[in-house]
Amino acid sequence: MSSKFSEKSEELYDEACDAKHAGRPRCPVAHRNILQAARDLVAEVGFAGLTIEGVAARAGVGKTTIYRRWPNKSSLVLDAFFEDISPPAGFADTGNVREDIRRQMRKLVKELNGPTGCKIATLLANGQFDKDMAEAFRARWIEQRRAEARDVVKRGIAQGEIRRDVDPDVLVDALYGPIYFRLLSGHAPLTPAFADALTDLVLSGLDD
Amino acid sequence: MSSKFSEKSEELYDEACDAKHAGRPRCPVAHRNILQAARDLVAEVGFAGLTIEGVAARAGVGKTTIYRRWPNKSSLVLDAFFEDISPPAGFADTGNVREDIRRQMRKLVKELNGPTGCKIATLLANGQFDKDMAEAFRARWIEQRRAEARDVVKRGIAQGEIRRDVDPDVLVDALYGPIYFRLLSGHAPLTPAFADALTDLVLSGLDD
DNA sequence: CAATAACGAAACGTAGCGTATCGTAAATAA
DNA sequence: TTATTTACGATACGCTACGTTTCGTTATTG
Incomplete structure (x- = not known):
């Protein structure tokens, strides 16, 4: 340590x-x-x-x-x-993994649109200038949420909702990355519609 | 102005x-x-x-x-x-839009892995503290590249390689967002394998 | 040659960092 | 009770870098 x-x-x-x-x-x-x-x-x-x-x-x-x-x-x-803020996201468990993900994405967008989003952007940005900050942020924010999302994806694969050859890490990044990118770059707004469209786009074609 | x-x-x-x-x-x-x-x-x-x-x-x-x-x-x-650095990415035009995108994604990952990536991360981060900086960065880096990518996607739609109901903006974000997110957060490396996996994952299921 | 404007050097005021000093307050130990 | 230890708030300090101002000098126009 x-x-x-x-x-x-x-x-x-x-x-x-x-x-x-x-x-x-x-x-x-x-x-x-x-x-x-x-x-x-x-x-x-x-x-x-x-x-x-x-x-x-x-x-x-x-x-x-x-x-x-x-x-x-x-x-x-x-x-x-x-x-x-530390308590992680909290996925629902409706039995339908795709639905769980969709809800979670909407929730995340909503959260990042508020003051939390401002703080997250600030911390992430500051991580570029401060290695310890970056590492602490990864451990205490990103990894906790990624781990949770990865588990949901694995559940989806186990239940046959998602193709077996999908790499959970890549899928999780494909879902979250664009949201954080918009948060940071501000080139387009973080709307619930974007969350839905993104989720649909990424999950389409991943059926088992 | x-x-x-x-x-x-x-x-x-x-x-x-x-x-x-x-x-x-x-x-x-x-x-x-x-x-x-x-x-x-x-x-x-x-x-x-x-x-x-x-x-x-x-x-x-x-x-x-x-x-x-x-x-x-x-x-x-x-x-x-x-x-x-200003000259934008430069997509190939092989006639196969999916292949053009794949190549472009590899090229971007390679570029962002070097000193350019360090600078981009720095500018993006600094944009959080400086509105004019953020706007200038959007106009001179992000939007130029997004516009180019959007055109390629539209070409793909016109040629019947990509479903007509796909929103080009969302697709472009789905492709690029995860790469920039990894660049900034550093939670996982920017490898060519990641570029390929991401491209496959995002483009699968978008067939016309 | 007069007017104009950029030049380098230097000094300045401001701000915030992180440290050091000091007398005081609150706990433990004898 | 008294001595010791540690945190407390206040204050002053040295430092760095910002962005500005001043000044004598240099290059260009008319």
Whole structure:
């Protein structure tokens, strides 16, 4: 574990607050306030506009307190974000895998159209400039969702709804990739109609 | 034309060098040196690590000269990049649209695997923090390529290789989206095998 | 030769980063 | 109780890079 990010924000908190040692313990209220302030400010001014000093001011803590707990801005924002959003997508299980996928795609588009989409785009973009950030984002957002989707695809193959020779990884990318691409490039809107058309297009011809 | 970016870098150059006015003209050598230095430095230290002062030093010009010609870092890097890379993809025309697409997909993957891919990822990411940058990137990279691909798809529809009810925009996104997504997220490598598998998967079931 | 405009060098004000110092507050340990 | 340890907020600091301004110089037009 060489990442400068904690896997979960609690770890970082517990690590310091486990109270095995003497001395004043870290204030849990400050912890919460900092993360909340970070969330608010990312929503208000975006990642680029967010400053540690701003977070400190809004959270009512000293800048020092933040640097005592997080090594830098990226790590703070990441923790703030995932404390809120981490629970993965959640596919339905109607018995019809194609229908499950269709619903999930609509749900994802809807989610990415809101503030979550803004944050995801920001984190993904920031990953280009920060390797640890990229890795943490992959582990905590992308891979969790890909794994879930892959399982659904495998279920589809097992049930005979999807051809056996389809590579689940490629299919999952074919479904999700265009959505994230639109999210990032903004060349066309993320509409439910797009989700449907994309799902139909990708799934057509994959019958067993 | 409200963008702070010139559509083509020559415009910006000519605009000032058209020499209709009195006074010393802008030095074209400096222009070239600046763009070259910017290209070199982006490759060496990345967009985030690039500084205007660094470009000026390497180009052997004053910082002022750069600010006289470009309003900011983004705009300079964008011009530097597109002076080098702008010519769009170039589809083959074998008569078989599916084959044309397949070849194009392999070519794109190969290109994005190299330094161009690094630059594209950087520009796309930076677009999240800079609206003008995002728009310029869409106009000068994405839309040019999308338009070309859309035409090929339409040709495929006209020739009866692709179903008439397929939306060319959606199909183009289905092909390209996953590639750019992998480029940005890095969750899986951009291999020729992926290009082939993706193309097959997306095009299967779209027969007329 | 006068007017104009770009040139490089340098200094400037601003912003935000991440660090260091300090006196104070809250916990444990003797 | 008292000493020790650690976090706290405030403040100051050094640093980097931005984008601007000033200034004396150089090149071009008329």
